Amino acid sequence: MQTSPAVDVAYTTPIYSQTEAARIVQAPATSFTRWAQGHRFKQRTKGEWGSSPALLTGVRPGRGVTVPFTALAEGFIIESFRRAGLPMARIRPAVDVLREEIGLENALLSERLMTDGAEILYRNGEGDLVVVRNHQGVFNEVVSEFLKSITYRDGFVSIIHLPAFETVDVVVDPHRNSGQPTVDRIGVGVEDILSRVRAGEPLAEVGEDFGLDARELRSLIIQAA
Known part of the structure; x- marks a missing residue:
């Protein structure tokens, strides 16, 4: 057993x-x-x-x-x-x-x-x-x-891979970012990325800084809406 x-x-x-x-x-x-x-x-x-x-x-x-x-x-x-x-x-x-x-x-x-x-x-x-x-x-x-x-x-x-994020692999892992949803490929918390978007930073700059293309960044924003 x-x-x-x-x-x-x-x-x-x-x-x-x-x-x-x-x-x-x-x-x-x-x-x-x-x-x-x-x-x-x-x-x-x-x-x-x-x-x-x-x-x-x-x-x-x-x-x-x-x-x-x-x-x-x-x-x-x-x-x-x-x-x-x-x-x-x-x-x-x-x-x-x-x-x-x-x-x-x-x-x-x-x-x-x-x-x-x-x-x-x-x-x-x-x-x-x-x-x-x-x-x-x-x-x-x-x-x-x-x-x-x-x-x-x-x-x-x-580990849970959240299926709602269709174009980017977002995981929940208690050993990473205190269990918060994390973009697997870069190891950055989704909220850390979105906080910069909410602050009004240009999407192109945010995407470039985190190595995310436009489709991946859009997926994060849509699911957080």
Whole structure:
């Protein structure tokens, strides 16, 4: 059985607020908060209050900086599921199945999600839990289109390549720029580049100083808008 990715404290030490983490993975802030903290809801049929546990692991209670890279990565994967068409009503039991079958609380971070995770979620077609929409390979599409944006190390997520930046490789790596989105090729934080644009410096000068062509710089500006 794999061990938890808790050996490197850079991955498990909080470095983001929940709002900041939601912005990085491009998830609604209210949704990310529910994933991080769980939430209460009124059951329509019974008229009673129910609750959903937190989906993300390692988020500390309170305000401010509470989210480690591991939880941000889990949020990125859950948002990827959502964008592929899987509703939260199926994502939550899917996470439970993955944790049970893979044997890890951090199952969403495991490289096994890339290899046999889809089969784990798809094989329950005999009256058991089916989490793939319309019994089709939607989850397989998630694996190919979203999870390929992840770099693994020692079997767990180590770097996220943000797919929204189509023409420039922007990564989130807790060992670089305190986990802030970074242009991989030059090692400079996206915010450091954009701060000069916001200050009114000519785009040509900013691009030249950082070695970015016009298309790459435009991609950074559009995604930050």
